[in-house]
Amino acid sequence: MSNQNQTEDKSKQTMSRRKFLTNSGYAVGGVVLGGVLGSLLPRPAKQAAPQTPQTQTNAGKSYNEALMFFNQEQFSITQAATDRIFPADEQGPGAKDLGVAFYIDHQLAGDWGFNARDYMQPPFFVGEQTQGYQGHLKRREIFYIGLREIQNYSHNKYNKGFTSLTPEEQDAVLAAFEKDEVNLTxxxxxxxxxxxxxxxLEGVYSDPLYGGNKNMQGWVMRGYPGDQMAFTDIIEKEYTVLPPRSLKDHM
Structure with a gap:
């Protein structure tokens, strides 16, 4: 075999091995190409994944809207109740559209729901009006009981679940709880x-990073600028309206 043919055969073998290593590296998640060897191997040009209706739909989703504590019935009751406490009007969206029920759900799933920073040891005494709840139940347990009792009271008074009531009936149920007209043990x-x-109210005005205040519309209604890094560039200027910023905007 001539020297020229031997050179061509070696070149084919080299490229064949190189192609194998490259493909193997992508096949195992880039383990081979992630090291020094990867920088020496030619990589095929990556093509962008085609945009399908499903990927376009996913792009508009908020994956922060996922239940962590409530079951579906508890979430529905919370969503309906909070929307009556903070309904939509000409000023802007209500609690439902702001994702307040998701905010409460996420808080109950974390330290706040477990009263992790509160002193929870006995003895327990009935507190004054300004002291709030003084007992052994955690906030997640209080919500569990409270939502169940809202449902029970709705069935007893109207023969329907809370989410099936008219807005006026829902207001009446919540008013009965507010005035202690419902006897709970x-x-x-x-x-x-x-x-x-x-x-x-926390869910309406908290940073959207925590699940509520969707699209920062709660802040927009109040003209609140959110989490701005600094005001040094406008501090000496006339009143300036700033678009709100979330903690996530600084990541």
Missing amino acids: TISASGFFKLLRSST
Whole structure:
């Protein structure tokens, strides 16, 4: 065999091995190509995945809207109740469209729901009006009981679940809890309403990173600029309206 043919055969073998290593590297998740060897091997040009209707739909989804504590019935009751506490009007969206129920769900699934930073040891005494709940139940347990009792009261008074009531009937149920007209044995009806109301307002105005205040519309309604890094460039200027920014915008 001539020297020229031997050179061509070696070149084919080299390229064949190189192609094999390259393909193998992609096949095993880039393990081979992730090291020094990878920088020496030619990589095929990557083609962008075609945009299908499914990928276009996924691009518009918020994966922060996922239940972590509530079951579907509890979530539906919370969503309906918070939307009556903070309904939509000419100023902007209500609690439902702002994702407040997701905010509450996420909080109950974490430290806040477990009262991780609260002193929870006995003895327990009935607190003053300004002290709030003084007992052994965690917030997630209070919500579990409170939502169940809202459902029970709705069935007893209207023969329907809370989410099937008219807005006026839902308001009447919530007002009965607020005024302690509902007799509960484990928790205070008004105490649960206060907790639900304060959680609703937190979900409306908290950073959207935590599940509520969707698209920062709660801040837009208040003209609140959100989490700005600094105001040094406008501090000496006339009043300036800034578009709100989330903590996520700085990542």
